[in-house]
Amino acid sequence: MVEDRSFGGRLFAAVNFTLLAIIALITVLPFIHVVAGSFTTSAELAASKFVLIPKVWSFEAYKFIFSTNTIFRAMGVSVGVTLVGTFVSMFLTALMAYGLSRRDLDGRKVVNFMVVFTMLFHGGMIPTFLVVKELGLIDTYASLIIPSAISAFNMIILKNFFQNIPEGLEESAKIDGCNDFGILFKIVLPLSMPAIATISLFYAVTYWNTYMTAILYLDDSAKWPIQVLLRQIVVLASGMDHSSTLDAAVPPPDQTIKMAVIVVATLPILMVYPFLQKHFAKGAMLGSMKG
C-alpha cells in the first residue's frame, strides 16, 4: 500500500504505532517483572518495587525451590506427559485424519459427523469422570493423556490439510505397491511437516499446561505435574482458601520464590516459542478454514 503522506495520515500512523507499542509493552511487562523478581533477593524486591533488570542479582529463590525434589519431580512428570502425550496424540490424530481425508472411504461421513458432533455436545465432567474411573485410570499418569488423546479440532485441521495433497501422488505410490500405511508415513507426512509441527505444538502446549485433568484424576500429590504444584505454591498461598490441601503449618513462601516457580513453569514454552512461532500463525489460519 502506498504511504499516506498527508498530515492526517502521518498523525494516524503515529498514534496507531504508539498505542500498539504501549499495548505490546503492557502484555510483556508483567512477565518481565516476574522474571526479574525471581532473580533478586526479597529485600531488594521489597525496596525497589518494580524491577525490570535486578540491581542485585541473586539465585537464592532457585536454590531454594530446587533444594527439595518436589519441583524436580513435578517437572519430570510434566516433561514426561508432554513428550509421551504429544507423540501419542499426534500418532492417533494423524492416522485418523489420514483415513478420513480419503474421499473414496465408505462411511467417512458418518465418522466425520460423529467427531464434529462431540464439539457441539458432550456428556460433561461427571459422566466423563465416571468413565475414566471405570477404566481404572484414576491416579495413573495415563489419565493425563488418554482421556484427552485426540482433539476433534486438531484432527479436523489435519484432515483438511491432507485433503489438499494431490491424490495423484497417492495413486502412483499405490501402483508402486505401497499400502496405505506406507503412503501415510513415506509420502503424506513428509509433505505435511508445517501442519504436523503446528499441531504438535498445540498438543505439547496443552500437555505442558495440564491442570484440570490432573486435579480431576490424580489424588496422589506425588504424581502432580508442575501446573498443579504452581497453584499450590502461588495461588493458594496468596490469601486464598480452597480449604484442605495446603498445610497450614507451612508459612507462605516469599514473593521471589513464587516468582521463581512461575518462571520454571513457563520456561519450556518460552523456549519452544521462537522456533515454532512461524508455524503456528500459518496453522491457526489452516484451522480457520471450514471443516
Add this chain to the structure above:
Amino acid sequence: MQEVTIPPSPVQPALDASKSKQEVKRRIWRNRWLYVMIAPGLLYFIIFKYLPMYGLIISFQDYKPYHGILGSDWVGMKHFTRLFTEPDFLNILMNTLILFGLNIFIYFPIPIILALMLNELRGNFFKRIFQSLLYIPHFMSWVIVVSISFVMVTMDGGIINDLLVFFGFEKINFLLNPSWFRPMYIIQVIWREAGWGTIIYLASIAAIDPGLYEAARMDGAGRLRQIWHITIPAIRGVIITLFILKIGSVLDLGFEHVYLLLNSMNREVAEIIDTYVYTAGLRQGQFSYSTAIGFFKSIIGLIMVMAVNKIAKKLGEEGVY
C-alpha cells in the same frame, strides 16, 4: 388352488444392486488399512465422548457408584426440578451469564480492533514484533496467568498495591474482595487471549483485494474511511462466524480460570456452573444432580449454536455449518 402370479422381476436393477454391493465390498476391502487407521481414533471418540453421553442418563437416577448405571434407581426429573427451584442454582446461572456478558461485550471486540490497528501499521518489522509479543500469553496456562496476577496484586509486596500506596491510595485486597472478581477475570481474559484472537482477523484482512483500497483512495477516502468501508465489511463474515461460536459457548466459560480465582470470600459472585458441577459432583458426591446441571448446560449450548447459526443464515451470512 389359485395360480400365483409372479410379477415380472426387475432383473436388471437387482443385478445392478448386487453388482454395486459387490463393488462396495471390494472398495471396503481395498481400503481395509484405512479402516485400521481410523479404528483407534473412533474407539477414542466412542469411549471418551459417546460413553459419557450415555452416562448422562444418571441425571434421571439416584446414581450410586456401587450399583452402577444399570442398577441405580430411576427418579425421573427430580434433579432437573431441583435445579430450577434452588436459589443457589439461579445465582450460579446469573454469575455464569454475567461473565458471558463480559466476554461478549468487553472482550469480543478487542481482537477485532487490535487486528485493524496492526493492519494499519506500516513496515513489517514492527508489525511482526508486536504480533509476537501479543501472542505469548496465549501459550501460558491459566495457572500461570492467575499466578502472575496474584504476585502482582497481593497485599504484601504486590507491585499494584505498592503503586497504589505510592500514589496515595489505600491498598485493595483484590483477591478476597468480591467486587474485584469480575474485573480481574475479564482483564486476565483480555491479557491472555486478545493478541491471539487477532490471527484469524489478520488472515482474512490479508485476503482483501488491494485494488479496493486503491480505488477508495482515488475517491479521497482517508484511513478511517477505508477501514470503515472496506476492511470491516470484508471481515464481517469472520466476525459473525466467531460470534456464533462464542454464543454457543455461552455457559462454557472454562472451568480452570474461574476455579483458580474462586475462594470462600467471592463465592457469591464467582461460582459458575462449571465450578459448581465440580464441587457438588466430585467433592460432595452428588453425581446425579451435578450431571443434571452439566446436561442442562450442554443442551443450552447446543440450542444456542443452532439458533444463532440459523439467524446468521437468514441474514445472508454463511454460518458455521
